[in-house]
Amino acid sequence: MSKELIRLVDCCMAFDGEQVLDHINLYFNDSEFLTLLGPSGCGKTTTLRIIGGFITPTSGEVLFDGVRMNDIPPHLRQVNTVFQRYALFPHLNVFENVAFGLRIPKEAEVNGKKKKVKLPEREIRERVMEMLEVVSLKGFENRKVTELSGGQQQRVAIARALVNRPKVLLLDEPLGALDLRLRKDMQNELKRIQQQMGITFIYVTHDQEEALAMSDTIVVMDQGRIQQIGSPIDIYNEPKNAFVADFIGESNILDGIMHEDYVVEFFNRKFKCLDKGFAPMEPVDVVIRPEDIDIVAPEQGQLRGTVTSVTFKGVHYDTIVDFKGYKWLIQTTDFHGVGENIGIVLNPDDIHIMHKSEYSGMFGDYSSYSEEYDEMDDVTLLDEEDEEESHEE
């Protein structure tokens, strides 16, 4: 397949004795769009800053093309970053912001001697204008960056990084400060730019939708550890543990027992499933995605329950159903009123079995529905940044 560019080997990071990264092993391929996804303080920004060279891991190795880079300062790495809230230079205009990196004299070999070489002004101009065109900011070159809208500042930040022709672009929650509409537009735009430039994007976000929509590969992180690596489809359909299942989309997570291959028991009933390779009678977590559940008449259902709450979500209804005291979230396009008795049918491919983990029992219960559902959207960027900053203080 594609070539490996960067590899993190057993990287650990601790700030003041507090472990932030716990033995991270990860590699990044050429021209891929990889997302580090996780909640505040999961270590994703720290990972990014290690790759960027802003911090050095307490232990472990950072390899670029197989060469150890731990102690190479950021300005000597072929990596550029788009920062949270852009970090544009307020005293420079759009053109000068983008030209900033090009104006730094670079060491180069001239006639066998090492020399600091400046790019000719004409080339700088050409490259800046070319890049402004890529990010659709032609005609803005003389504007002050402080006069630009959030989306425009974002584009300047991207152009400023890409104009240096890095092998890898690091993006640290770049869309966090934008409103929802703009965010969707910029997602498409970023994907387009990545494909057009054909370079690796390493993208940090806490927004699972964003991750699913843009990435080739998603790395789900929590508590300084990698929870799962995979394509968006894999991660959604085959979550490795309760944390991933809950963080990516909505999940009902139940305790179950694996009787034998392809047979799982929960709610005192055996169901057929597609999973195998578990020990006989192994306790497991059972994941059932809310949109996979079919509602039928009570007498036809494998399980029977009562509707306790219904919320209209536009495309579907979020229906909370009480099964013997255990509440499930079911997403359905059919309306079922509160108090209505319903039955459900689970097909074998609707049921996903996971090994028990430290996260078992923490997620996937919709008894206190409303708070949990909104939690993901409320995680603000500020939290994360403050947290990481306080580590450094």
Added chain:
Amino acid sequence: MRTKTSPLNRLFMALVFFFLYAPIFVLIVFSFNDSKSRTVWQGFTLDWYSELLQDSSIMSALSTTLLVSLLATLIATVAGLFAAIGFYNMKRRLRAPLMTVNNIPMTNADIVTGVSLCLLFVAFFGLWGSVAEWFNGVQSVITLPENLHMGFGTLLIAHITFDIPYVILSIMPKLRQMDRNLVDAAQDLGCTWMQAFWKVVLPEIKPGIVSGMLIAFTMSVDDFVISYFTAGSATSTLAMVVYGMTKRRISPKINAVSTLLFVTVLLLLIIVNVREARQEKAIKKTAEVRR
């Protein structure tokens, strides 16, 4: 916080400003008085201004004042800039006590600062004296001066000491307001830390540096008490000459020199303010045109 102001408010403001400026006005008027009297107007003259130029004690005090203020301001600005960057990069546990010590010269009474520095210099010179005596006794290649006195050097040290805290106090907030990622961004784009500092940090905190410089210079020019205790008997600032004269009678030449200083500063301030206002207008205009 903007509402309409009543004429009563304006009157109050005018009264306070009259109170602040009446003595200055009197001082300026009597620099043109054709008599030594500081209270009776005897007619217009420029004699005091021409005599001023011949008065070596006032002129040397003036040059001492300006020299020590300028040097102290420059040194304090550079040192304060470095110190502020150091403090900014420190862990809070280390920074907090250092900032408290930094604030001492500002919160302490001037006279205590002056007296304590005076004690330090005297104690140091005593110590130096015995060391130099011993040193000159054991060898004869280099002869160290055995008797040091307070003078321009000690005056300069004192001024630097009380100027630096003001510089730090005006630079620190600018550093804090700065997006922390700016330095990272510059390094990311190929700058070394030093280049990032020159190209990004310095332009960002420039307003803080300038205002710190201005405050430091103001404090130096305005200071009398600390200078009085640290300048020794041979060196005098303008304020010390004035103080020496108050025991007898102050010559109108002093009025003349302070008028000159005042007018210079006034003109400078007006020029700076007009330029700033113009720049702001220009910025607003371009912004409007673009819209």
Added chain:
Amino acid sequence: MRNRRGFFALPYVVWMALFVVAPIILVVVYAFSAAEGGFVIQFGSLTLHLTLDNFAKMGDYLIVFTRSFELAIIATLLCLLIGYPLAYVLARETAGVQRVAMMLIMLPMWMNFLLRTYSWMSILEDTGLLNQLFSAVGIIDLGNWINSGLNSLCAALNSGPVALLNDLLGTQWALDTARATDMEFFHMINTSGAVVLGMVYNYLPFMVLPIYSVIVKLDDSLIEAARDLGAGTSRVFRKVIFPLSLPGVLSGITMVFVPSVSTFAISKLLGGSNELLLGDLIEMQFTGMAYNPYLGSAIALVMMVIVVVCMAIMNRFGEGEEQAVML
């Protein structure tokens, strides 16, 4: 990357140790020693004569302490009374007026304060400008006239009702009839009033600037919210604006009180020899005839301690905004 740059502060830390911390330690050491006698400690060639005598002598100067603190407190209150309204009014002005006003407040500081104080001498003197003005306008004559009127009124009372009362009660009461009627001037210089005036004049900007900088940053929506909740103008001020401007007030009080209590030049110029203050006392011990740096240090130390304690108590009320809201 950040922590490595901390060493940039190292030279200044050394500087502070030498020129901020060491001198204060010296003051403390001097305060507890004397030229001779006392408890002798020998460090090589250095001899310390430790004693508490300096503090024992402090009682002699009690009157100077009380006078200094009294005048400084009065001056601080006056500054607050003038400075707060000024800062408040300024903060509501248009940006242009604010800019000019700030400049006007800072500007006098560029003329050395001794000169400005000296100028007050020529205004307040017995033959000074103010008295010239008063006599020209007839205020002094008016004073004389009022005094003579009062004198004759008192004389009439003395011979009438007061004499009657004295007869009745067997007392010797009499109203004063000797008010001066030949005044040529009002005596203003060399009084404690003149000293307070000098303090207020010199330190008023230090009260206005911090208060102004706090009020001007107050969020308009806070005031609107208070209005919206039904608070009247005075209530908005008492419950919202004033409490929020307290940090500025506290730092203003500190910045006026400390120099006022320790001044020596102002008192010398405007108070003459009658109004000896702490600053003068300390100065005399270091430069005057009564050279005694040990006693001077002790007085300075006591003054410092009282001020620090006062400020600490006061800052308790204001949640102690560490960073003074300067300029």
